[in-house]
Amino acid sequence: MPQTDIARIRRFNRAVTTETGALDQSFLGRGRPLGAARVLNAIGPEGRAVSDIRTLLDLDTGLLSRLLRGLEAEGLIVVTEDEDDKRRRVANLTEAGQQEYEAYEALSNARAERLLARHPHPERLLEAMDLIASALGRDRIEIVETDPEDPHAQSAMEAYYRDLSARLSMGFDPAKAARLDASDMRPPRGTFLVAMADGLPVGCVGLKGTDKGYGEIKRLWVAPSSRGLGLAKRMMQSAETHARAAGITTLRLDTNSVLPEASTLYRRTGWTEIERFNDDPYPDLFFEKRV
Amino acid sequence: MPQTDIARIRRFNRAVTTETGALDQSFLGRGRPLGAARVLNAIGPEGRAVSDIRTLLDLDTGLLSRLLRGLEAEGLIVVTEDEDDKRRRVANLTEAGQQEYEAYEALSNARAERLLARHPHPERLLEAMDLIASALGRDRIEIVETDPEDPHAQSAMEAYYRDLSARLSMGFDPAKAARLDASDMRPPRGTFLVAMADGLPVGCVGLKGTDKGYGEIKRLWVAPSSRGLGLAKRMMQSAETHARAAGITTLRLDTNSVLPEASTLYRRTGWTEIERFNDDPYPDLFFEKRV
DNA sequence: CATTTTATCTGACTAATGTCAGCAAAAATA
DNA sequence: TATTTTTGCTGACATTAGTCAGATAAAATG
Numbered sequence: 001m002p003q004t005d006i007a008r009i010r011r012f013n014r015a016v017t018t019e020t021g022a023l024d025q026s027f028l029g030r031g032r033p034l035g036a037a038r039v040l041n042a043i044g045p046e047g048r049a050v051s052d053i054r055t056l057l058d059l060d061t062g063l064l065s066r067l068l069r070g071l072e073a074e075g076l077i078v079v080t081e082d083e084d085d086k087r088r089r090v091a092n093l094t095e096a097g098q099q100e101y102e103a104y105e106a107l108s109n110a111r112a113e114r115l116l117a118r119h120p121h122p123e124r125l126l127e128a129m130d131l132i133a134s135a136l137g138r139d140r141i142e143i144v145e146t147d148p149e150d151p152h153a154q155s156a157m158e159a160y161y162r163d164l165s166a167r168l169s170m171g172f173d174p175a176k177a178a179r180l181d182a183s184d185m186r187p188p189r190g191t192f193l194v195a196m197a198d199g200l201p202v203g204c205v206g207l208k209g210t211d212k213g214y215g216e217i218k219r220l221w222v223a224p225s226s227r228g229l230g231l232a233k234r235m236m237q238s239a240e241t242h243a244r245a246a247g248i249t250t251l252r253l254d255t256n257s258v259l260p261e262a263s264t265l266y267r268r269t270g271w272t273e274i275e276r277f278n279d280d281p282y283p284d285l286f287f288e289k290r291v
Numbered sequence: 292m293p294q295t296d297i298a299r300i301r302r303f304n305r306a307v308t309t310e311t312g313a314l315d316q317s318f319l320g321r322g323r324p325l326g327a328a329r330v331l332n333a334i335g336p337e338g339r340a341v342s343d344i345r346t347l348l349d350l351d352t353g354l355l356s357r358l359l360r361g362l363e364a365e366g367l368i369v370v371t372e373d374e375d376d377k378r379r380r381v382a383n384l385t386e387a388g389q390q391e392y393e394a395y396e397a398l399s400n401a402r403a404e405r406l407l408a409r410h411p412h413p414e415r416l417l418e419a420m421d422l423i424a425s426a427l428g429r430d431r432i433e434i435v436e437t438d439p440e441d442p443h444a445q446s447a448m449e450a451y452y453r454d455l456s457a458r459l460s461m462g463f464d465p466a467k468a469a470r471l472d473a474s475d476m477r478p479p480r481g482t483f484l485v486a487m488a489d490g491l492p493v494g495c496v497g498l499k500g501t502d503k504g505y506g507e508i509k510r511l512w513v514a515p516s517s518r519g520l521g522l523a524k525r526m527m528q529s530a531e532t533h534a535r536a537a538g539i540t541t542l543r544l545d546t547n548s549v550l551p552e553a554s555t556l557y558r559r560t561g562w563t564e565i566e567r568f569n570d571d572p573y574p575d576l577f578f579e580k581r582v
Numbered sequence: 583c584a585t586t587t588t589a590t591c592t593g594a595c596t597a598a599t600g601t602c603a604g605c606a607a608a609a610a611t612a
Numbered sequence: 613t614a615t616t617t618t619t620g621c622t623g624a625c626a627t628t629a630g631t632c633a634g635a636t637a638a639a640a641t642g
Binding site: 050051054061062064065066069085087088089 | 588589590591592593
Binding site: 011013016109121132137 | 296
């Protein structure tokens, strides 16, 4: 690796560690050791099981137990038995705990906000952050089955439509197509898969069940920050597995030649081009695959 | 700030803290507490004054003193008196210390290298890192007087030429122009200023002394990652100050209309367009300013 | 139902980090 | 030259973080 590349990464590391160091300092300003602050943050307004906190923060059982005891003594949390499994315990914020939690939130939001506010191109900065977050967490992208009307699924689809209308020169009316087939992309007929990276959607694909003897793949999308990581392939494989499980033997899809990456992917993964099989105005390429 | 922007920044923060946490873990693998490892790293192959280490790592005098004692006992460093100021002390790595230092370097380089290697667009990743490092450290950009043949100055100028030939459609031969006026951009006739952000050059400008009754501004460049921060303006102001100090009363410069940001800046900061005053083929706009 | 596993807690430590007062030598300043 | 400031060291502590070996109760397993 060239010397300057190393220097650039080093500079990034220094900048980022100073920044997180400064945030930690400001957290300490609230008079609580960092460990306790982190636990409070991990619990969050929804509450969280003790075992989850442990895996999340990678803490020793003893250490965590004592930190929880401390927060309890401060009156910030209550730890109660889990009803389903009485070995497990769940931590929840009290009224006072909520306030403390929000104070910490405000501290980090303020830093984030200041950073964005003083930057000439906030969106560029956010995109750079997305890119790096994806690069660092590439093996942490999870593909999860989601209801097509779930907010994450919706926001992924909206991004897909934005991308599409940016690439297609002709006008494009997403709202119409969107509502039409939501019900066909739910089990048991079909499914909708969202790729989640650390809580944010970075990709999606829909499997639509039909009565015409074949299933359809719809809305394959990958966020710009996560492209080139083979995510589309992973999602397609997952969709095919779901199709087989749903008893579908033939899959079809349509796409547009302004998205050459897509057709390349299809050709490389066993799809064959076929004649137009619908009268949708947007696509101009049609594929089929037996699964 | 919109909810999703916050989520994006949060995701970035999580990704980055897990990454630095993992690096810290791998540092711990060398059997030395983090504090000591950090001190060893701060000393570096060139050695460093104890007081500098203290401000760099923000350590208590007592704590640092003990950490140094520990490293000394391990035979990794020697701490000697500063010759100029006998109160101060300077830490230097021993043979064994160099080896340990390099082992730590190798650990972080390996992480950096792996990150770059597995990314589909390493250059995009590095640019994103530069952007973020600049955004985080924007008040840490320093303008320093540098010899035009210094490596930092050279690499800034090379970047300038790359930028220029990318924008100019016609061919461009930097080597010729480059060598010509290096000696005119040294005190007392002129100067060369480099904007340094945490050890890396992110901008430059040259002030060239001539015998024609005016000085010339040359090679104004700002790295893409640092654009929009008002750096060009700061560098120009600094160059003008140097010009006044060198007894120059009139400044001239040439530029090209393919760089509209540049001419806008000049017009806004008191420069007036004049007739062509040289026969250089590349520029097509000429400015003058009294200082 | 006996045994094993899981989830959590407690006590007893060790290691690491952080803080503070006081000291001594050298340098800077009045 | 007397005084103040700077630099770094040491000792004495306090706090935080991390580890480990039981102990207990509930759930899972055979």
